[in-house]
Amino acid sequence: MIATSRFVYVHLHKSGGTFVNECLERFFPDARRLGYHLPARLIPEDLQSLPVLGFVRSPWSYYVSWYTFQAQMARPNALFRCVSEDRRLDFPGTIRNLLDLGNDDDRLDALLAQLPATYGQQGLNLPGFALAPIRGSGKGFYSFLFDYMYGDSRGPLAIGRVESLRRDLLDFLGRIEQPISAELRAFIEQAAPRNTSTHGSYRDYYDDALAALVAERDRHVIEAFGYRFGA
Template structure:
């Protein structure tokens, strides 16, 4: 979550919705931008801790829930398959010697070490398959079963603007105009390399996600295959 008292704005960072791109740009445009320690705090918790932001402009982004879970799984699986168990610095040195361009974790040893020590990342990597991730993960990790709409609402208060990852460039440009800052240039965001999300599902896992995120499907009109 990012707060700017000067812009009187709150960005609720829902995981796997393009929030890193949004956060990075806002920090470059808003000198007083403050990223809360609990980066993915829901609006309810933020209002409890910082009641002075109650009348700030609140915004965030959502994503097709089926695509979002595939993105989440693929991120951790990629990290795991690229040597999560090996010392990060040693892996960085080996890749450099081989002339391989390192991934983000290898470029930033501390980031990689943080992931090694993160129980959630370790647990997700331990599922071993996307099917187990979907069938078992939500029961064990609340963040995997929390509807996005719940992140962006609180008793008596909802986000003023909810954009979509699927049209991040135009929706974020609208937010920037509202805040009086320059939008980032339209461009290619991080490519996934994991193929189309629909290929990861069977009938059972598809329905599990539909049930878990029914509030998102109903509120934002998402459909499997969009």
């Protein structure tokens, strides 16, 4: 989470945040970090009327990015270890478990016991109490995470899409009448992506059944932002 005098940026996991964070910290002199992957409900009281900037991506793409990023780590996080059964499962098996997390009491209980009790400054930064409401929600993990991060915002929400991040970020800054220097514009338009995972097209990771399961569990995000598999 980064605050400026005109808006607050809330960083949804694996959704363009490293690029946006660097942009704000390099080109906005009044930008200040308020925490790591914190939800909008934790925006300080004196800033809660400001617009809240966020970004979302295709859930099908998110799961591939998350899986490939965690799979290459020497010590993946507790969530990945739990749903991949300590790396024994491949992508389809891991993502099915992740999508079913809210319906699997035993798996969820085992995971919650491993998560921290308070917020920290690294990783997904999702304490046990924050993930617990996924139980019985019927939501896919990404839709749950999206609602958790942005659902309690008091300020007006401005959610761009990762797939059009550069254009959407410039459009947002224009709407709030933020001065855009030549250097800032050049960074947004030309800087290389940051913190990307190495993988092929997300479409290649899915069979029809798994793609349909994502469509069902993450339909809230998919419908709200006009996503289609393969588009």
